[in-house]
Amino acid sequence: MSPANPFDRRKQRIDDLAAGSARPSGRGTASGGAAVAVDDAGAVDESPGVSLIASAWRRLRRDPVFLVGAAITIAFIVLAVISPWIAPHDPDARLLIDQVRRQSNPIPGPQPGFPLGGDDKGRDLLSRLLVGSQQTLIVGVAATLLGLAGGLVLGILAGAIGGGVDSFVMRAVDVLLSIPSLLLAVSIAALAREPSQWTVIVAIAVVQVPVFARLLRGSMLAQRSSDHVLAARALGVKRRAIVFRHMLPNSLGPVIVQTTLVLATSIIDAAALSFLGLGNPDDAKPEWGQMLGRAQQYIIEYPHLAVYPALCIILVALGFTLMGESLREALDPKSRK
Incomplete structure (x- = not known):
């Protein structure tokens, strides 16, 4: 019969545990409690740790949003190839x-x-949609990679050097960010003597540069005050080695996640520029935005000419967005459950 007083019950529990730990057999006590050895008290589970990438992958492979986005993205890339x-x-x-x-x-x-x-020239619409996926992928990936390269250069200069260089770079970035992205892309594309596919790529890349630059600069500033960077400085390691061996590798996580999101934006912006007639005027190589622009004059009687490429653009952009958002949540320590 257990004591009625809570204090007495706790005391009885302590006595039972102490009695059980003194038994060599290690079996349960008379009160039914599990025996706990004194040497095992406070022991820490020595199971191997899990890296950030492995931990993120465990969550991503059970995330239906990521799986849907990855399936759409992989299907689009394979189809384009x-x-x-x-x-x-x-x-x-x-x-x-x-x-x-x-x-x-x-x-x-x-x-x-x-x-x-x-279409209005007697060309197979299905074939043009399939081949147009390749041109759309080329424009989106090339623009994103150029924007990423420019953003990395500016972000490293601002985050690693600091001082006047940081102020100058960030003021230029602020000016670019103050202009709406599509308006800036249209203005840059309009400066070209003749519209082409490279005109669209360069215009979109310039728009993406300040996004990557600001993100990388913020990550590198956080790394500058970290313990391993301070230790490297105390040991006399050169600044170049600190930047490229310690600060930059640990700052690329958010930038890589942002790249997947920027791919979706690049595809949409490329379609918008082609729709406005600022893309490649030669329709021998179809592109989804270009097909949308040519379908304007038939939108009332034959809406399918615009519906099919529009659905393709929306679906692909959705795939990249779902995958990017899932990656961001999986790699963000604040959002872990």
Whole structure:
């Protein structure tokens, strides 16, 4: 019969544990409590630790949002790579031109061999959508990589050197960030003598540079006051070695996550510039934004010409966004559960 007084119950529990620890057998006490050896009291589980990447992957592989985003992204990349081989027809071949009637039937409809029909020049719409994914991927990846390279240079200068260089770089970044991104991209693309695919890539890359620069600069400033950097300085390690061996590698995590999000923005901005006529004027190599622009004059009678490329852009941008947001939450210590 257990004591009724709470103090007596706690005292009885302590006595039972002490009696159980004194038994060589290590079995349970008469009161049913588990025996605890004195040597094992306060012992720490010595299971091997898990790295940040491994811990993040454990959460990501159980995250349905990340899995959906990764599936869309991987499918888009694979489709863009193999699209020239799986396209049923040449995207620039006017195979249905004999069915184009400017007054009565300007857009050939779906038919055997052409499941989505054709465009106003008699070209297979499905083939142009497939090959257009490759051009969209090239523009998005190239613009993101150029923007990342420029942002890394400015971020390293501002975060590693500091002082007047930091102030100058950040004021230039603030000026770029004060201008709406699409307006800045349109202004840069309009300066080109002739619009081309590289015009779009450079315009979008310039827009992304301040985003990467500010993010990397903030991460490197946090690393400057960390213990390992202070220890390296105390040991007399050169600044260049400290920056590129200690500060920069530990500052790239947020930048890599931001890259996946910027890819989605780059694809949307590239489509917007091509839609406005600032992209590649040669439609022999189709691109989704360019296809949207050409579909304007037929949007009322034949909306599918704009719906298909628009859905492709939305789906791909959604995939990159879902994957990027999931990566950000998985790698952020504040959001761990």
